[in-house]
Amino acid sequence: MTEARDDYVLDLAQSRRGYALNRLCGSLKDADNRRRFSEDEAAYCDAYKLSPEQKQAVLERDWTAMLDLGASIFYTFKLAMLDRKSMQYLGGVFTGMSAEEFASTMRSGGRKFG
Structure with a gap:
């Protein structure tokens, strides 16, 4: 797990970097997508063309790494909700x-x- 930080800023560059990751997390608002993700998380990550680092962060639920890789907390929370966090x-x-x-x-x- 990545160490906690208190200086995270989602600026335009970070937002662009995390576009695929945010799209994946945002897609989880749909029940069918949550089911598909739960059935094969790795394949779902591949379908959204996550970078290897983003995919690893999602699969390991490394929340801080997701933010470091451009995720927005608002989208990341959709994944956390799937895990009942x-x-x-x-x-x-x-x-x-x-x-x-x-x-x-x-x-x-x-x-x-x-």
């Missing part, structure tokens, strides 16, 4: 906290910087 779970992964710690931090006003 909450947004708090992903927030915890991205910040190095447990889902409970992340939720508690958000309830208390979020992280304080500087």
Whole structure:
């Protein structure tokens, strides 16, 4: 798994880099696509022409690597939902906290910087 970071920015270059990955994750809004993905994840990744690094990140559910490879959290969350993972779970992964710690931090006003 890739180490948590707090400096992720989805800019135009990252968005272009992650286009195929975001298309794949976005396609999971459709029940038939979720079924097809679940039946053969690797083949589904190939159909969307993911790079080898993107495919590996999806298959290993390396959430931070997906973001590093151009994924948007909003699309990535569709894949997480398929795995029954909450947004708090992903927030915890991205910040190095447990889902409970992340939720508690958000309830208390979020992280304080500087």
